[in-house]
Amino acid sequence: MNTHALVLSFTLAVASTAHADDPGTQYKLAAGDVLRIIVFGEPELSLKKIRLSDAGTFSYPFLGEISAKGLTPGQVEKIIVDGLKQGYLVDPKVSLSQIEYRSFYINGEVKKPGSYPFVPGLTLEKAIALGGGLTERASIKRVTILRGDGSATLTDDVTRSTTIAPGDTISIAQGFF
Template sequence: MTASPLLLLRLLGLMLTFGLLGAVPAQAETDAQYRLASGDVIRISVFGEKELSIDEIRLTDAGTFSYPFIGEVRANGRTARELEQLLTAQLKGDYLVDPRVTVSILKYREFFISGEVKSPGGYPYQPGLTLRRAVALAGGLTERASTNRISIIRDKDPSRRPQKATLDTELEPGDTITIEQGFF
């Protein structure tokens, strides 16, 4: 039984409406470029080796985790793919003949927002997050907030120098945002 073209068009429309198309590749692209650091939560799966598969690991303050047979593993600054390659190389030979390792990012590290927002603090990062959405997560701006005096410190920036930001600026995990008071 084949589906009619009209039924296929309706199905495609529903998928587009609910965002079922396009979301996975964007997430996969983000994960491919994403560099792991302290606070990220990952899953490690080794095909056919239940005792080497770990459902949830939070990286330590140093960006490391402990792994069976290997010991302390440094994940900080690596992508999930690079970590897969490292674990595969470490397990191959001594422990397994042909290990198939998969690393997935379960939770990204938090971003932090302070200053003139109603609920300052740390919030979970989500791919595609803009400063406007981050402000909404923090309960919105206070009456005294300035939309022109916003600074951001990127976690990946070793100088830790504040940069000017707008409400349309895209955030990254670990960012620290400060929203200053406006002068009236």
């Protein structure tokens, strides 16, 4: 095997296991997330862009409907690898990437309420900016964040630096003058 092929083989092996063993990858998938699945050397099994259904599922060749809701990208990658090993491929090299996150929502006293694409590192301050800024009646002290992952709703400890996650719904109430 020449050096180029050896380096490529090693790179593919590392890429195929990067998500599955990475404890830092804790993002849980849900409806609306968009994934890219690459099976090296198998273009018919690669999907350039697949959006998870309302149920958090997607259809995959040979394996059928795969439920990704509540799983990390690494866990879904492992499901595909394990499924392809069951009589389809001897040693599948799979890379699963998240290419779009589900939207977050901001409503109430912002100038442009609505749904906006999530970007990593989003804070309440940045979400308000995306929503066109606060109206003159807004109260930054009366903000509720309904977490999209089902965890506890935030009301009391909300600051402008509070982290926003995909699927969150931010409600900004009127202040009392």
